[in-house]
Every structure is written in C-alpha cells, then in structure tokens.
Amino acid sequence: MKFTLICCLLLHAAVLISAQKKVVCFWGTWAAYRAGNGKFEVTNIDPTICTHIIYSFMGAKEDGSVTYLDSFMDLSDNWGKGYIDKFIALRSQSPNTKFMMSIGGWNAGSAVYSKIAASASIRDTFAQNVLNMLNKHGFDGFDFDWEYPAQRDTAYGSADKANFVALLQTLKTKLAANGKLLTIAVAVVQASASLSYDIPNVAKNVDFINLMTYDLHGSWDGVTGINAPLYAGPRDITSYQQQLNIDAVIKYWLAQGAPKDKLIVGIPLYGNSFTLSNSSNYFVGAPSSGAGTAGKFVAQDGFLPYNEICYNIKNGVFARYWENTQKVPYAVGGNQWVGYDDAESIAYKVNYIQDNNLGGAMFWSIETEDFNNICGNGKFPLIKMTYQALIGNTTITTPTTVPPTVAPTTVAPTVGPTQTPTVAPTVAPTTTTTTVSPAGPFVCPGNGLFKNPADCNSFYNCWGGVAWLQYCQVGFVYNPNGYCDYPSNYKC
Template sequence: MLSRQLLFRILLVFIPFLSQAQPCREVSAYFPSWKWYSRGQLVNPATIHYENYSTIIYAFFQPNWDGSILPFDPWADKTLLLGEIAPDIPRSYGKRRDFGNPYWHDDQNSLVKRAHDKGVKVVISVGGWTMSDQFSGIAANAEKRRRFAQSCNDMIRIYGIDGIDIDWEYPGFVTNGGSPSDKYNFTYLLQTIRDSLDALEFQVGRHLSLTAAFGVAPTRMAEIEWAKVTQLLDHINLMTYDFYGNGFATTNHNAPLYSPEKGLSGFDTHSAVHHLMEQYGVPSWKINIGLAFYGRSLKTKGAAGLHVSSRQTPDARTFPEDSGTPMYYNILARQDLFQYHWDSLAQAPYLKGKGLNTFVTYEDERSIAQKANYIIEQNLAGAIIWDITGDCVESQHHPGRIERTPLADALLVALCQEDTYLANLESARRNQPELLPPTNFFVTRNAFAPRIAHEAQLSKKEKRKLKRKQKKLAKMGQRAVYFDTGW
C-alpha cells in the first residue's frame, strides 16, 4: 500500500498536467539573465512566447564558498523574478546580493507570474561554466550541502519558482576546481537537495522539481553515479552541443544528431544518448537532449567548407555582436553572405561564405525537426534549449516586439502534430541551391505514446491556435529575410 507521503508526491506531479495545456514533450528553455539587456531588452517577461515551452530555466545563480547561493546580477535577478522594483525603494537594494523582498516589487510583470499564468513552470539554475568552481568544496562538506539545500528552499519560497536546476561543469573536472571524490559527493549533494525539497513540498502544496545539466563526453559521464543520481532527478539535461568549435584544427558540426563523416567517435547526440542508456542504464524518459539556438563561426585557411582546415578562430568581423558565436537571429540576418548546405549523415546544416573564408555550424528548422522526431522515436523526455533568446526575431514594423520564434515553432509543431512528415528539402531547393532552405519542415510519427505526465490534452483554443500556425507555416515558401534592430 502506498504511503501517504508517496501518494501526495504522485498527486503533486500529475495534477498540474490535468489543469494546464502543456507542450507534447518537455521543452525547457534557459533564460540567461544577461541576455535581458540585449537588443533593448527585447526578450523579457512581457514578450516571451510562453506557449512554446513547458519550463523556463532562469540562469544563473552563483554557489558561494560556504554553501550559500548568491544572485549573479542582483538588479536583473530581482526585477525579472519578482517584478519591477517600487520607485521609493533605496537604490542600494538593487545592488545587494540577497534574494530580495517580494513586497518591494510589482509582480504583475515578473517572469514567474507571467509564466504561471500561461501554465509554464520556472526553475532557477545554479552554477554554469564560469560559476562551477565552488561546487566541489560544497559537495564535500555536509554542513555546506545543508546550507546549499536551504538556500534552494529559500529561493523557492521567495520567488515562487517550481524547482532547482544544478549546472555543475563538471564533477571531477580538475581544471574547474574539481576532484576525484566529486563523483560520490555530487550524489550526496543531490540527495541533500532532494530531501530538502521533499520536506518543502508539503508546505507549498506542489511538486518541486530537481534537474541537472550534464556534459556528454564519455570522460564526463564516467564521473557520475548514474544509478543513484537518476533516482534523485526529475530530468537529466544532456548538453548535446559544443561538440566541435574553435579548439579543433578542422571544421565540424556544433551539434550533430548523428556522427558526421569525419570527427571524433561519440561526438554526436545519438551516441551520447545511447551511451547513457546502454552503458549506465538511464531510462530514456528521463533524458532531455540539448538544442543549440546559436551557431559557431570559424575562419578557414582556404575556401570555407565542412572538414577543412580551420584557423581555430571565430569570425568576429561578420558576427561582432556575438564575438563570432552567432545567435540564430543573427545568422538569419546575414544569410545572403553564405551558401547553405545540408549534411545528410549528421542531419545538420552548415554555411559556406560567399567570398568569405568563413564556415558556420548551427541548427535550423529542419535539423530541429529531425531532433524532434528523434525524441519521439527514442521516447525521450524532451529537450532543453540554450538559449531562449536565440531565435527571437524582432518585428520590423513593431520594434520591441518578438515577431516570430522559428526554431521553437518548428520544435513545438514537430513534437505535437501527428500526420505531417519531413518534406524533401533537396527537392524544394532544386532550383535555388544557394538559398537557405524553406522554413519549417516538420517530422513526427503516428505511433507517439507520451508518458503519463505528458498526456494532458490541448484545449480547444490551443488546438485551433496550433492548427492556424500549421496552416500558416505550410503556406510559407522561401524563408523571408529577417529584420533585427539590435545591431
């Protein structure tokens, strides 16, 4: 017979899905706080297209040496998570590295309220590449672990968020302050957080999720106690991007679905997923794969191309806003400078400069649709997106408004439709080989049986909206030239 606590936790997990329409799979988008300042604060709680996501992961908060957690950018963190700061509050409040006081804010335009009004969850991610150096010391000390878990609970109470995401890059990685004991201490840290969240669930009356982001290299996976960690996490977020970049002597794909013709063994999404499932027994339905809403540019020694010699430096002249690592909207804005190519082995697009010795690896609607199909075929939980701002295209006629989100739209429609299959892009492009492909080609399968937690049906209103979007996208021919006022 189920214990009262276990039954309560099961109800907390399923009730929200019965009352709110959700995407057909888990779609979690990272929202880095520093991106709020980009393009005149184009992407903000009032402009986000919430219907594209099930969860927004706010990134990042910083682990402190003593186990406490600190805001990374107090002004942005308090404003975005709690709402506009009241005008009579001292200026020093926005600089103090505390979690803030909800009573000093107008929450009507906060990320949390806006998201919750749309049935979307918000969690806070702690760590990140530049703020992971304290994790090893925290995880190794029981008192620091307890303080860290208490800080997680404090954030949930103050901000009203729905859980915590841990982005430790990476356990056992000596270069970033790690040690061999991290493998076991990471488990202790997650267990302490999970126990603390379990106790808090009875107070707040809802399920509180715990997720973590993981590196996909075999050496990184070997530093995790997967059998134990899997039981503690709601989802395992695989960072299936940054496979290749500036550190390699030849050009290759940033986030290939399958192994390209040349490259390192295991450096692709499919290999990472199956290594995790087959080597460590992680169930498919706990895994989210990573989608890159950005690309990587590389200067080449000769004519640009795939698998050619690289100068191991990005093209910061063509993509100055992103220091040569362009967001998708900037790739679209400069499409006339490149020729489009598709790698049928890797199931990934790439660009070759017209008169530029520049190679660009990135994701487009077609590759996103292929990965959506892969999620369905492999019965994965869903996807994480880095990051939510990457495909937000600003309206030409209404500056300050997000006109479209082509990659997120492609993902949503591909995951949720039943009868549309991937179009033959080569045929569509037959007479225009140098253009980027027609936008929004989708792929799904009829035999899609989502997990119980994702079986909530779309409302009639949402179905009509999705149907209109599908019809609109089906009528679109060549990709329009995207306008961006943020240069």
C-alpha cells in the same frame, strides 16, 4: 530542401505525441544588456511554447549560501529591473508552464560546488538555501548546472563524483518534500561524463537530465565542425570523434542506466563559427585559422546566434549547405563558416526523440532564437515547431527555410583530434610525441596539417606535439595547401 520534407518529418513526430514530453527553455538573462536585434528582455518571452523555462543564473558560495549574480537586474529593490518577479508573473499567461531557476554555468567554474558537495553540513545548508530562494520568489524548481564534477578547477578531484550524488540526494529530499522540481544540466560525451557522473545514482535523484548535446565541435578543433550533429560523420575516425554526436551520447547514457524519459536532448539556438584557412575549401572538416568573426547581434568571436545566421542567409551574406550524414546544416560566407541548427535539422532531432521515447527537448537558449521574426517565419519558429510536435497542442505548420546550395567539389581533410567540448585549447606543451609512419617516426614541426612523406594519400594532423596519421578518400591525394585533392590538381 523541399518544404514538404520538414512537414513530413514533423507530422511523423506528431503521430507519437506524449503528454509527458518536455520542451525546456533556458533563458540567459544577460541578453538584456545587448543592443539592437540581440537585446532580449523578460517581455520578449513567450511562456506558452515551453513546458519549463529556466532563469539563468544564480550563484553560490562555499559556505552553501545562494546569491544573486546581478541584483539590479534580478530584484526590484533600489529601482532595479525586477526581472525575477516579472518572470514569475508570466505564469498568468501559461499556468501549466514550470518556472525554474538555475545555479551554475560555465563561468562559475567547478571549485565552489566541489567544496559544497564535500561536506554533509554544507550540502544541507545549500539545499535549504536553494529551497528558501525558490519559495521566496515562487519558482517551481531548481536546475543545477555544475560544470563539471571532478573536472576543471575542482577542489576534491575524483571524489566529486560520489559527492555530487550525495548533494543531489540532499537536494531531492528537501525539494521534493516541498513540491519543487530538481533537474541538472550535464556534460554528455562519454570521455567527459564518465569522469563526472555515477549515472544510475544521479538519475535516481533528479526529475530529468538536460543533456548539453552541443559545443561538440568549435574553433578549438582547428577544423570546421558542426555544433550539434545528430550522427557521426564520415570523417569521424577515432573513438573519441565518434562520441561527438547526439546518437552516441544517447546510447552511452542509456547503456549506463539512465531512464529514457529522463533524458532531455539539448538543441542549440546558435552556431559555432570558424574562419576558414582557405575560403575555397569549405566542407565539414576543412582547416580553419581560428574562431569566426564576432557578429552584430552578439559580439563574441566563434559564436553566432540563430537569428543572425538566418538573417544573413535571407540577405545573401551566407549560403546554406546540408550535411546529410549528420543531418545538420552549415553556412558559408567568404572565409566565415558556421555549423548550426535550423528547422530541418531540428525536425530530425524531434523525430529521434520520439522514435527513442526520450523525455523531450531542451533549448540553449531562447534569447538567440528569431524572437523578433526578422527572418519571416514568425516569432520563435524553432521552439514553436518543436512544441507543436512534442506536445501536440496546436496544428503543426510548415516552416519556411532556404533551399540548400550545391556542395563544393573539393574534399576536406579528415577531422583531426578535438579538444574537450566547450574548452578552447591552451598553449601546446613543449614536449614532442610522435607516431610511427612506414618511413619511421614523424616529428611535428608545429600545429597543423602536414604531408606524409611516405604516402600521398595520407597526412599528419599535429596538435600539441602529437602526430595523428589520417587518410584522404580513396583516389585522392593530400595537397599541402591543407586539403585532400584530385591527383590531377596536385602532383604528389
């Protein structure tokens, strides 16, 4: 990738500057407990590169009370770190930035919010307690990250959908009257969002919507996939697979009545990683044996922060590749594979935001950016680049990235069925379902890819007893080693 490409892409974005665009930055405060290059404290924050910074997370109880999840970190009492006060004090460096707090997140589950939303009196209590917390510390607003209404461990099932709107109405009434913002973070893919949200009425009651357009692929898929692709890939065949990209998400939310200027596109500052089944087969869609090995910066299998990815590329541990259809990079080192975002892919996403008149960009999350400049492009290069393009307050600089390596010549199999985003697959059911092939029903012998005995060009991708019939590209045959191959390499 030539440096001029990114420069041109960003200049194109800058032409369409809108003062109303937003650059929303979430901060996961628990990064303060990490070591080395993973450690991120409130002093590492640059408040001048975000229009909104969100302190994550606070908690809630079924009675509508609001709690601190880590009072030692959050407060100054009893010799605590006092991060909330220090966070709000950053306003002196950037008076126009909005400093907000969030309640929720994946680890909080769904049940507690399902119960709060189901009762008018508890909704009112919760809203008042949120307002009290905002006023006590000087936050400018509240981001509600319920993951997700009518899903997971919900207490009231499908009733959550209407109850969520009622809760947002109560929150909006109370917060707006006191000059506070209300935003939400949401599941985005049609299959999930349709269960959780009455989109037109949700949109009416919030200032903007943080679309979690990431975790669209991960190790739960069983094959490699990009964390946050801009467009569908050539191997996305089923209707569900075609939902797993930013373009499809935006089109769905707009079709459901969400205003363009309230949609904030989520951009991950991390990659989802995989362990390849065959290190010589490393295309998007290659079979994987599970999550990638935990890195040194964040000790979590299947997850690599951007700063560690760029560091590994810089030092030759990973080679960078470019998937042109989906406008995203991926990196490979031995049997380790990671799909992520860098300056080039974010430039495409910034252009997409501008071209479609969307509200802006949201980053999850700032503590996994290159905040210490270990890769040589300055501190927070990706967020700064986005801010310069969307807000236009400073001159756009040309980021420095690594040119893509030549792609491998082998062909990966078609992507198989994926699980619900952000959820690792559970134990497969014991019952067996089959699809009908020309030779009759195919019974899955287990999870994985299996040769179609009736057709050399196709294969079965089995998960949970369900056999998905899929095809190699024309002229290729399925190799039982787990990929599509040239006929000269494998005699079917």
